[in-house]
Amino acid sequence: xxxxxxxxxxxxxxxxxxxxxxxxxxxxxxxxxxxxxxxxxxxxxxxxxxxxxxxxxxxxxxxxxxxxxxxxxxxxxxxxxxxxxxxxxxxxxxxxxxxxxxxxxxxxxxxxxxxxxxxxxxxxxxxxxxxxxxxxxxxxxxxxxxxxxxxxxxxxxxx
Amino acid sequence: xxxxxxxxxxxxxxxxxxxxxxxxxxxxxxxxxxxxxxxxxxxxxxxxxxxxxxxxxxxxxxxxxxxxxxxxxxxxxxxxxxxxxxxxxxxxxxxxxxxxxxxxxxxxxxxxxxxxxxxxxxxxxxxxxxxxxxxxxxxxxxxxxxxxxxxxxxxxxxxxxxxxxxxxxxxxxxxxxxxxxxxxxxxxxxxxxxxxxxxxxxxxxxxxxxxxxxxxxxxxxxxxxxxxxxxxxxxxxxxxxxxxxxxxxxxxxxxxxxxxxxxxxxxxxxxxxxxxxxxxxxxxxxxxxxxxxxxxxxxxxxxxxxxxxxxxxxxxxxxxxxxxxxxxxxxxxxxxxxxxxxxxxxxxxxxxxxxxxxxxxxxxxxxxxxxxxxxxxxxxxxxxxxxxxxxxxxxxxxxxxxxxxxxxxxxxxxxxxxxxxxxxxxx
Amino acid sequence: xxxxxxxxxxxxxxxxxxxxxxxxxxxxxxxxxxxxxxxxxxxxxxxxxxxxxxxxxxxxxxxxxxxxxxxxxxxxxxxxxxxxxxxxxxxxxxxxxxxxxxxxxxxxxxxxxxxxxxxxxxxxxxxxxxxxxxxxxxxxxxxxxxxxxxxxxxxxxxxxxxxxxxxxxxxxxxxxxxxxxxxxxxxxxxxxxxxxxxxxxxxxxxxxxxxxxxxxxxxxxxxxxxxxxxxxxxxxxxxxxxxxxxxxxxxxxxxxx
Numbered sequence: 001x002x003x004x005x006x007x008x009x010x011x012x013x014x015x016x017x018x019x020x021x022x023x024x025x026x027x028x029x030x031x032x033x034x035x036x037x038x039x040x041x042x043x044x045x046x047x048x049x050x051x052x053x054x055x056x057x058x059x060x061x062x063x064x065x066x067x068x069x070x071x072x073x074x075x076x077x078x079x080x081x082x083x084x085x086x087x088x089x090x091x092x093x094x095x096x097x098x099x100x101x102x103x104x105x106x107x108x109x110x111x112x113x114x115x116x117x118x119x120x121x122x123x124x125x126x127x128x129x130x131x132x133x134x135x136x137x138x139x140x141x142x143x144x145x146x147x148x149x150x151x152x153x154x155x156x157x158x159x
Numbered sequence: 160x161x162x163x164x165x166x167x168x169x170x171x172x173x174x175x176x177x178x179x180x181x182x183x184x185x186x187x188x189x190x191x192x193x194x195x196x197x198x199x200x201x202x203x204x205x206x207x208x209x210x211x212x213x214x215x216x217x218x219x220x221x222x223x224x225x226x227x228x229x230x231x232x233x234x235x236x237x238x239x240x241x242x243x244x245x246x247x248x249x250x251x252x253x254x255x256x257x258x259x260x261x262x263x264x265x266x267x268x269x270x271x272x273x274x275x276x277x278x279x280x281x282x283x284x285x286x287x288x289x290x291x292x293x294x295x296x297x298x299x300x301x302x303x304x305x306x307x308x309x310x311x312x313x314x315x316x317x318x319x320x321x322x323x324x325x326x327x328x329x330x331x332x333x334x335x336x337x338x339x340x341x342x343x344x345x346x347x348x349x350x351x352x353x354x355x356x357x358x359x360x361x362x363x364x365x366x367x368x369x370x371x372x373x374x375x376x377x378x379x380x381x382x383x384x385x386x387x388x389x390x391x392x393x394x395x396x397x398x399x400x401x402x403x404x405x406x407x408x409x410x411x412x413x414x415x416x417x418x419x420x421x422x423x424x425x426x427x428x429x430x431x432x433x434x435x436x437x438x439x440x441x442x443x444x445x446x447x448x449x450x451x452x453x454x455x456x457x458x459x460x461x462x463x464x465x466x467x468x469x470x471x472x473x474x475x476x477x478x479x480x481x482x483x484x485x486x487x488x489x490x491x492x493x494x495x496x497x498x499x500x501x502x503x504x505x506x507x508x509x510x511x512x513x514x515x516x517x518x519x520x521x522x523x524x525x526x527x528x529x530x531x532x533x534x535x536x537x538x539x540x541x542x543x544x545x546x547x548x549x550x551x552x553x554x555x556x557x558x559x560x561x562x563x564x565x566x567x568x569x570x571x572x573x574x575x576x577x578x579x580x581x582x583x584x585x586x
Numbered sequence: 587x588x589x590x591x592x593x594x595x596x597x598x599x600x601x602x603x604x605x606x607x608x609x610x611x612x613x614x615x616x617x618x619x620x621x622x623x624x625x626x627x628x629x630x631x632x633x634x635x636x637x638x639x640x641x642x643x644x645x646x647x648x649x650x651x652x653x654x655x656x657x658x659x660x661x662x663x664x665x666x667x668x669x670x671x672x673x674x675x676x677x678x679x680x681x682x683x684x685x686x687x688x689x690x691x692x693x694x695x696x697x698x699x700x701x702x703x704x705x706x707x708x709x710x711x712x713x714x715x716x717x718x719x720x721x722x723x724x725x726x727x728x729x730x731x732x733x734x735x736x737x738x739x740x741x742x743x744x745x746x747x748x749x750x751x752x753x754x755x756x757x758x759x760x761x762x763x764x765x766x767x768x769x770x771x772x773x774x775x776x777x778x779x780x781x782x783x784x785x786x787x788x789x790x791x792x793x794x795x796x797x798x799x800x801x802x803x804x805x806x807x808x809x810x811x812x813x814x815x816x817x818x819x820x821x822x823x824x825x826x827x828x829x830x831x832x833x834x835x836x837x838x839x840x841x842x843x
Contacts, residue, residue, distance in 0.1 A: 258731050
């Protein structure tokens with residue numbers, strides 16, 4: 001290329017080569033078009049394993065884990081209308097309890113119970129079959145668990 | 160809006176919701192995404208204007224062409240700034256060039272931007288190569304060189320890219336290369352901005368953005384804004400030179416012309432031609448936008464109910480008064496009225512630039528003014544006073560940074576690629 | 587400038603652009619869409635059973651590190667109330683992370699609305715989450731390959747690679763995506779990929795006391811979820827977008843947005 005007008009192109013080619021070298025080191029080796037094709041499968045393959053390896057917080061195993069130590073509570077719950085509620089719904093994720101955390105939360109606030117038991121005028125919804133109260137009319141400001149036992153909710157179980 | 164001030168998610172600081180809006184919906188694409196197509200539009204338009212001389216040899220545009228080219232180059236890094244300010248992970252921005260996913264319009268950015276920057280840089284090289292060589296040689300032969308001179312000599316020597324031949328033959332080859340590059344550059348400049356329109360037009364999830372007309376609308380209005388910007392700055396520069404000529408003061412800006420009359424003559428010629436181009440492209444841009452609006456109303460798809468409320472009620476002022484009225488109709492009428500003066504053209508340019516900015520705003524923000532539910536709205540509260548880094552970057556602070564930078568860069572570039580050197584010293 | 591020279595330069599320019607393109611390994615015709623033949627995760631929502639307790643949202647946030655106080659969520663529940671005059675009201679207060687404990691329907695800046703109980707003709711709850719579409723528009727628009735479809739169905743996000751441009755968030759017709767307030771990258775429901783890949787159900791499925799949410803394997807003909815999808819009248823959200831969503835709804839009503 002005797003003509004000097006090619007000089008800038010030569011500079012560009014050198015720059016592109018440098019970029020490609022940089023790219024060789026910057027992009028992870030397992031990055032590329034995987035089995036799903038270019039449109040939907042262009043990614044770093046190792047990421048899939050990373051997600052699979054993430055630690056779970058909740059057990060949600062039908063209260064079996066909790067039964068190991070808290071058999072009385074679980075049995076009582078299973079015999080009550082609350083039997084379908086997993087322990088962890090109200091008490092939070094078990095994680096490595098009792099190692100970590102040593103105690104799970106006990107949420108005594110009305111708001112927890114009102115999630116299901118605040119009466120809503122929706123006759124066409126599953127909500128309708130759940131016994132409910134008017135949050136402002138029925139003992140407002142007082143914790144529900146003062147009178148109601150969440151693990152034994154029958155009216156006889158009231159404290 | 161500020162309830163949980165300790166944990167505001169991105170977009171929450173400037174978004175308010177009305178009626179039924181999904182929990183994850185916020186105005187995620189804010190002012191910087193308005194700025195980005197605006198700046199690339201100016202880049203593309205400036206380059207097209209410059210190419211009208213270099214490719215089609217319209218001699219009357221020679222003066223403005225060189226200026227437009229350098230300014231286009233100064234605008235280029237600025238086009239990247241809004242994106243860096245917008246990204247949640249700006250330091251990973253290089254990934255667009257490392258692992259581009261070309262099924263995404265945004266991935267085109269890496270290639271198109273680099274290609275376009277390369278073309279403009281190369282063209283500038285050929286325009287100024289003779290000047291680089293002459294300056295470097297003059298510095299080399301200077302008897303008492305200061306440290307600054309030494310540095311300048313190195314810089315200019317590097318800029319020659321090692322080609323020191325400034326014979327007539329070599330310079331003729333430079334001219335030819337310039338023409339070729341300008342010719343290639345026009346479609347690339349159009350692509351630089353057309354793809355920005357594709358970014359929006361291809362989002363099927365957004366009822367306002369999705370239309371095949373979007374890339375074309377963007378290109379047309381980009382050219383409009385580019386021409387208007389060049390007209391504006393050119394008029395300012397020429398008027399300044401005229402004032403200086405009047406005062407009969409010798410300045411760096413004063414070159415080649417004898418008197419005020421001669422300067423005024425050049426101005427009128429160039430301005431008249433550019434305003435004709437402006438008019439034609441304005442007609443194209445407005446026709447397409449109105450076509451899109453009419454079609455939407457006529458076909459009345461599911462989204463039309465909520466879109467109608469956004470366009471004709473909530474954003475009526477921004478769309479019809481500011482964008483179409485002040486930004487299109489007024490300059491249009493002013494262009495057509497007889498006796499077009501340079502002063503009037505100055506006003507027209509400002510109004511057109513404002514109109515194009517409002518168009519970007521109304522598309523980007525307007526597209527997020529309604530919820531995916533089609534039963535809710537969102538309002539954008541532009542952050543003027545920043546409360547944190549986020550409201551600075553995506554607020555007035557960020558806008559000012561982006562707006563000021565091209566002028567700072569132009570000032571620096573002008574030191575190495577002077578726009579107003581005497582005729583005999585350039586090309 | 588002569589036409590021949592112009593053409594020559596154009597060809598060279600295009601050829602020059604092709605070099606970096608080739609280096610980026612664009613299309614391999616052998617690699618086409620390859621799904622896992624034994625495992626395809628699908629989700630089933632029964633809107634008749636949902637009572638709006640929001641336990642699913644609470645569990646999802648705890649399981650997936652989405653801060654409770656942040657106003658974004660991987661899954662949420664919507665309430666629809668239709669009144670006698672034909673008007674439809676809908677809300678999702680904080681994504682229903684605290685459930686629905688009040689008759690008052692939130693409407694943001696427009697102010698809350700309390701329709702009279704006797705005027706309500708129809709009301710129901712609709713849980714929503716990422717549909718893990720078979721043609722995910724969010725994956726299509728990612729400029730850097732930070733999000734992708736796995737062979738067994740769920741769409742995942744690579745947190746180390748996402749640049750936070752937000753194109754995927756804008757590209758999702760369902761509003762499933764958002765920016766993670768801590769990691770500052772895109773985030774969304776991924777069917778608790780870490781759970782389902784290790785023999786567990788998703789957090790929201792485990793948390794729901796009423797069986798409104800279920801997850802199953804479409805390739806297993808004995809899976810109750812598969813049976814329901816194959817035999818019952820099920821709907822999907824916004825099928826007109828061509829996304830091929832993999833979350834199916836029993837009791838999907840015309841009001842659902």
